[in-house]
Structure formats: structure tokens, C-alpha cells
Amino acid sequence: MPANTTNDAAHAEAVAAPGTGGAGTRNAPPGAVPPTEAPGTVPPAAAPGAVPPAEAVGTVPPAEAVAPLLRGIAVLRRLTEADDGGTLSLSGLEKATGLARATVDRVTATLARMGYVRLDGRDVTLAPRLTELGNAYLAALRLPDLLSARADALADELDESVSLAVGDRDGIRFIHQATRRRAMSLSFRIGDLLPAERTAPGPLFATEWTEADWRHWHERRAADPEDRTFPAVPPRDHTPEDDDFEHRTATAATTDYSLDDQLIEPGLVAVSAPVRDPGTGRVACVASVVSHTSRRTAEDLRTTLLPHLRTAVTAMENDLRTAPPPEPGAPRSGLATWTAASKHELGREFIESLARGLTVLTAFGEDRPELTLTEVAKATGLARATARRALITHEHAGLVRQTPAHTFTLTPRVLSLGFPPLSRTSLPQIAQPHLTALADHVHESASLAVLSDSGEEVQYTARASTSRVMSAHITLGTRLPAHATALGHVLLSLPEARSQGYALVDEELEAGLRSLAVPVRDREGRTVAAVNVAMHAARRTAADCVTDVLPPLKETAEHIEADLRVAGRFRRVPLT
Numbered sequence: 040m041p042a043n044t045t046n047d048a049a050h051a052e053a054v055a056a057p058g059t060g061g062a063g064t065r066n067a068p069p070g071a072v073p074p075t076e077a078p079g080t081v082p083p084a085a086a087p088g089a090v091p092p093a094e095a096v097g098t099v100p101p102a103e104a105v106a107p108l109l110r111g112i113a114v115l116r117r118l119t120e121a122d123d124g125g126t127l128s129l130s131g132l133e134k135a136t137g138l139a140r141a142t143v144d145r146v147t148a149t150l151a152r153m154g155y156v157r158l159d160g161r162d163v164t165l166a167p168r169l170t171e172l173g174n175a176y177l178a179a180l181r182l183p184d185l186l187s188a189r190a191d192a193l194a195d196e197l198d199e200s201v202s203l204a205v206g207d208r209d210g211i212r213f214i215h216q217a218t219r220r221r222a223m224s225l226s227f228r229i230g231d232l233l234p235a236e237r238t239a240p241g242p243l244f245a246t247e248w249t250e251a252d253w254r255h256w257h258e259r260r261a262a263d264p265e266d267r268t269f270p271a272v273p274p275r276d277h278t279p280e281d282d283d284f285e286h287r288t289a290t291a292a293t294t295d296y297s298l299d300d301q302l303i304e305p306g307l308v309a310v311s312a313p314v315r316d317p318g319t320g321r322v323a324c325v326a327s328v329v330s331h332t333s334r335r336t337a338e339d340l341r342t343t344l345l346p347h348l349r350t351a352v353t354a355m356e357n358d359l360r361t362a363p364p365p366e367p368g369a370p371r372s373g374l375a376t377w378t379a380a381s382k383h384e385l386g387r388e389f390i391e392s393l394a395r396g397l398t399v400l401t402a403f404g405e406d407r408p409e410l411t412l413t414e415v416a417k418a419t420g421l422a423r424a425t426a427r428r429a430l431i432t433h434e435h436a437g438l439v440r441q442t443p444a445h446t447f448t449l450t451p452r453v454l455s456l457g458f459p460p461l462s463r464t465s466l467p468q469i470a471q472p473h474l475t476a477l478a479d480h481v482h483e484s485a486s487l488a489v490l491s492d493s494g495e496e497v498q499y500t501a502r503a504s505t506s507r508v509m510s511a512h513i514t515l516g517t518r519l520p521a522h523a524t525a526l527g528h529v530l531l532s533l534p535e536a537r538s539q540g541y542a543l544v545d546e547e548l549e550a551g552l553r554s555l556a557v558p559v560r561d562r563e564g565r566t567v568a569a570v571n572v573a574m575h576a577a578r579r580t581a582a583d584c585v586t587d588v589l590p591p592l593k594e595t596a597e598h599i600e601a602d603l604r605v606a607g608r609f610r611r612v613p614l615t
Contacts, residue, residue: 104432107146108396110138112436114146115456118156118165120270125165125460132163149390152381153397155457157472165457167469167602172400173230173458174608176449179408180205182324183215183609185362186314186355190326191217193351197344200329202227203314206244206322207451209235209256210269214324214451215609229610230458231271236260236284239299239311240325242291245284247322257281271459273304296345299327300337308332310340312352317360326352365406374398375420395421396429400438400453409446461606465613466568467501469602470559474570477595478503481588483574484513485595487559489567489614490530491518497526500568500615513573525556529569541589545581552576555584557596562604567614570596 100109117135121127129147133140147163150156154168177183186203194201194217203215210232227233235241235256248256260281265274291297299309311327328344335343375395382391402410402418410418416426430447433439437452467487474485487501496518513519521527528535528542536542541557556571572588579587606612 098435100435101431103428104435105392105396105428107390107393108429108432109436110136110142111146111150111390111393111397112438112456113138114143114150115155115165115169118163119455119457119459121460124463125457126162128161129163130161145388145390146393148385148388149393152385152389153394155397165461167461167464167606169457170461170608171605172397172456173454174605175401175403176451176453177214177609178405179403179449180214181362181365181405181408182314184405185358186324186326187215187217187609189351189355189358190215193217193326193328193347194219197328197347199334199344202327202329203324204238204240204327205324205451206235206240206247207232209245209248209252209259211235211238211240211244211325212451212454214454227271228459229462230454232269232455233272233303234266234269236287237266237272237299237302239297239309239327242284242288242297243295243311243313243322243325245288246292296341296349298337298341301332306332308335308337308340310337310345310348312345312348314352314355314359317356323359326355367406368404374401375422392425395419395425396432399426399429399433400449403449409442409444409448411446415447462610464606465615466559466599466603467615469606469612470501470568470570470599471503473595473598473602474501474503477570477572477591478505480591481572483572483578483588485570485572485592486513486526487568487570487599488524488526488530489569490521490527494531495521497521497524497530497569498615524571525554526569526571529556529558530566532566541585541593543581543584545576553579553581553584555588555592557589557593559596559599559603561600561612562607567603570599 100106113136114132117132118125118127121131127135129140129143132138132147133143136143138146147156147158151158154166156169157164157166182203182205190201190203198219200219201217202213204211204213206212212232213227213229216227216229233241235245245252245256266272267274287297295313297311299307299311301307307329308331309327309329311325313322314324314326315321316323326348328340328348330340378391378394378398381394382389398419399415399421402415407414407418412423412427412430415421415430416423419426421429430439434441434447438450438456439447440450442448466489470487474487477485482505484505485503486499488497488499490496491498499513499515499517499519502513502515519527521531523544525536525542525544528544533542536556541555544554544556552573553576554571554573556569558566559568559570561567570592572584572592574584574588603612
């Protein structure tokens with residue numbers, strides 16, 4: 040029988056990549072930690088949370104790992120863990136990463152060029168476009184697309200928060216949150232990592248752990264008894280015995296559900312049930328209903344809400360069983376050309392190997408969950424050798440793994456690159472830096488507004504003012520009659536504004552005030568907000584507004600829409 044040439048080629052690619060698993064690990068440098076499982080299986084976990092494998096004690100990057108890419112990953116992880124919503128000063132990054140200041144400057148300059156961070160004086164802040172990395176993982180996973188509507192419906196039915204989580208070695212990561220708005224509500228974010236033993240989903244995932252997984256779990260617990268490497272949870276005030284989690288896991292294997300009775304913090308309770316892959320029978324994700332002891336006890340969740348949860352899980356599993364194959368989509372193109380042009384423009388301040396390495400993660404998607412080395416190179420436009428070294432690096436950092444078929448897939452750890460803080464970003468936060476740039480460019484005030492619930496007023500949600508002596512001054516939250524404002528004409532989609540694509544209102548609201556507005560649309564093309572420039576009529580004629588102000592105003596709206604499309608791929612972005 041002739042050999043399977045496709046599998047042979049894929050196998051040859053894997054073997055040819057030292058450090059990526061399989062026979063290639065024979066070329067790892069002295070001191071590297073060898074895998075303890077067969078190639079293609081999920082390796083035993085490195086300590087989850089703040090410390091990536093590349094920085095863990097005793098690990099040595101493979102000889103062909105891309106050092107600048109590892110440094111960039113470290114910077115993004117430190118920003119993700121920052122207390123101030125994804126912001127650190129340059130000196131703070133220097134201290135947190137241990138990198139030289141010149142290196143930090145070059146890394147952040149490259150990330151800013153990619154749109155992944157924003158530089159504001161001495162501060163570095165994660166930018167919405169960075170979520171495209173986590174989006175690639177979530178799209179390849181497909182679970183949020185297929186199951187999130189069921190989770191949202193269950194949250195509405197029970198009036199409680201509902202989450203979906205996947206296992207990340209000996210921890211769990213959230214991939215969807217349907218949170219109820221209450222004074223006391225769930226504060227976890229998509230991408231947050233939690234220790235398995237302090238959660239309801241953890242025992243359900245642990246029912247499938249290997250001996251190596253359990254061994255690592257014991258090692259991690261011994262090294263970090265207070266869970267300091269898990270920024271999303273408060274440190275432990277006491278350390279329960281290991282056999283407590285082992286007992287909970289054994290119980291979950293029998294009952295097919297699990298409870299969290301205030302394991303994360305006092306007052307928080309949850310009940311979880313596994314959603315199984317119809318093809319393999321293994322746990323694909325875990326659905327949880329989360330509440331507070333002021334509303335329900337853990338036992339109440341089990342007796343009252345678990346039946347509803349199991350009904351929803353059955354429907355989710357049916358959705359997985361009947362889901363049509365993903366529609367083929369065109370991979371991103373021109374990335375290699377763009378990075379080369381950026382290097383030519385910025386010179387040594389742009390680290391081309393970092394930019395190209397990160398773009399490898401975007402090669403994956405809904406119809407591309409597993410890729411061979413050749414397919415990764417083709418999808419990104421990178422040379423095969425460049426793609427290969429990036430994959431070696433990402434596997435070392437825990438972002439990519441090999442499958443038994445010798446293809447590559449993304450891991451949940453990709454969500455550690457900025458997704459948790461950015462998953463809470465609102466439209467005003469997305470718009471603010473763009474409004475500031477617009478106001479600086481046209482030397483006039485710029486604003487973002489949405490339509491009020493009544494549909495009769497516009498509400499200002501973000502603003503950037505100018506330094507002029509006389510300028511439009513409106514505080515955030517102000518509401519004005521929609522019919523008398525350019526913002527309102529756009530939001531109401533009045534005929535003239537709809538046909539022109541913009542609205543110009545001349546002294547209707549107030550004598551001397553002239554305003555020009557354009558729509559801001561979401562992923563589905565719906566107008567969800569409007570952005571405007573307001574000025575005194577003496578400074579520009581109506582014709583000058585259309586000639587001089589409208590082009591940068593439209594460009595600003597396009598930038599906001601681009602960020603909104605990325606940030607809103609797997610969640611609802613709050614409009615206010």
C-alpha cells in the first residue's frame with residue numbers, strides 16, 4: 040500500500056523543526072527540559088499564570104527560538120497582568136521584565152507600530168487591536184460562536200451569571216461570560232486564568248488529567264501555595280489538603296457536575312457541568328452558573344439550577360453535533376510585505392522578527408484550527424524558515440502545540456496576551472485616543488455620542504477638547520435634542536445624512552455653533568454611535584468643513600470601527 044504522502048510531509052515538517060516536539064527535540068540545547076509525554080499530546084503544564092514557560096526556572100529556550108519574540112511576549116504578558124487596566128510605565132516594564140531599557144523601548148515601538156499597544160508619554164497601554172491574537176484562538180476553537188447564545192439565554196432564564204471555560208493545563212480559562220449587572224456581580228474576564236482546584240469547572244477537567252498532569256499540579260501547589268501566580272484570584276488565606284481536590288475530582292467523575300462553595304472567595308458559589316465533544320466524548324468546555332450567597336447557597340444551585348444547566352448543556356452538545364463545517368475564509372495576506380515596509384521606515388526601532396513572529400498566531404482561524412508548517416508560511420506570506428522558528432518559539436512559550444497528526448494548533452494561553460483587560464473595553468474607551476488625535480489634527484473639539492433610550496436625545500460618551508480660547512464645551516453624559524444636532528441627524532438616519540454619509544448642522548442648536556458628524560458602525564454594519572467635530576461658525580465656512588474637516592473625521596470613524604470590529608468579535612462592547 041502506498042504511503043500517505045500528506046501525513047509523511049507533515050511528519051517531515053515536524054521532525055525538521057527542532058524544539059517543536061517529536062524527533063526534533065533531540066537537538067534541544069543542554070539543560071533544556073525534555074517532554075515527558077509522546078509527541079502530539081498536551082505536555083505537562085508549566086506553572087500557569089504570570090510566569091511564562093520561557094522564564095520559568097530550569098527551562099532553556101530551544102536553540103532556534105526567536106529571542107526578540109520571547110521578549111515581546113513577556114512585555115505583553117506583563118502589561119496584561121498590570122493592575123492599572125493594561126498600562127505600565129516604560130520603567131515599570133523594564134523592572135517587570137528584567138529587560139534593558141533600550142530593549143523595552145524597541146519592543147514597545149514595534150508593538151505600537153502593529154497597533155497592539157499605545158504609547159502615551161512614558162506609559163504603555165494595551166490597544167484593542169491586540170485582541171486579534173486571542174480572537175484567532177477563539178475562532179479556531181469555535182465554541183464561543185457555537186455555544187455563547189445558549190449561555191446568554193440560560194443567564195436570562197435564571198437571572199444569574201453564566202460562563203464557559205476551557206482547561207489550560209492545570210488551570211481553567213474563561214472563553215465566554217454572560218454577566219448580570221448587579222452591585223455584587225461576577226468580575227472575571229474572558230481569558231482570565233484560575234487554578235483548577237479553586238473552581239467548579241476544575242474537577243471536571245481534572246477527570247481527564249494524566250499522571251504527568253497530576254504530578255505537575257502537586258509541584259505547582261508546592262511552589263506557589265498562595266496562588267500568587269494567578270492575578271485573577273485573591274491569594275489563599277489557607278491551603279487545603281491536596282486530597283480535597285482529588286476527592287472533588289473523583290466525585291465529579293461519578294456525578295458529572297461540580298460545585299464551588301466559596302473556594303475562590305467568600306460569598307461566591309457556582310455549579311458546573313461538562314459540555315462534551317460529540318466526536319470524542321471528552322470535555323470540550325464547562326458551563327457554569329455563578330451566584331452569591333446573598334442570593335443562593337451552593338446546595339441551592341445544585342438542587343434548583345443544575346437541572347436547568349444540564350438542559351442547556353444537552354442543547355449545547357446537540358449544537359456541536361449538528362454544526363455545519365466552517366465557511367472557508369481568506370487568511371490575512373500581505374503581512375510579510377507590511378513588516379518589511381515598517382522595518383524600512385522605522386529602521387532599528389522596528390524589530391521585524393517580533394512583528395513577523397506574532398503574525399504567525401493570526402494564521403489560525405475558524406476554518407484553520409490546525410495548520411502544517413507549510414500552511415502557516417503560506418497563510419502569512421512568511422518564508423518557511425521564518426514561520427518554523429516562530430512556531431518553535433511559540434511552542435516554548437506555551438502558545439502553540441503539536442497534534443498527533445503533526446500539525447500545529449493554538450492553546451488557550453494565547454488569551455494571556457492582553458485579552459482579559461481588553462475584554463472589558465467600552466466603545467468610549469476605544470474611541471478616546473482616536474478623538475484626541477482628531478482634535479489635535481483639526482484644532483477643534485471632537486465627541487462621540489449614542490442615541491438615548493427614548494430615541495429623542497443624543498448622549499455624549501467621549502470627548503477631546505482643543506486648547507482654543509473659544510471652543511465647544513460639553514461635559515460627558517450631557518444629553519441634547521437629537522433633531523437639533525449633527526450627531527442626532529446621523530443617529531436618527533435622517534434622509535439627508537443617510538444619502539450623504541454625514542450631517543452638517545449650522546447654528547441650529549446654538550448661534551455660532553457649527554457641527555459636522557459621521558456614523559460609527561459595528562461588525563454588522565449597524566450605526567451604533569456617531570462622532571463629530573464642533574466649532575465656532577466664524578472659523579470655517581460650511582464648505583470648508585466639508586473640504587477640510589470631513590476627510591479626517593471619516594478617517595477617525597473608520598479607525599474606531601476597525602477597533603470595534605476586532606474588540607467585538609467575541610463579546611458585546613458596551614456603548615457607554
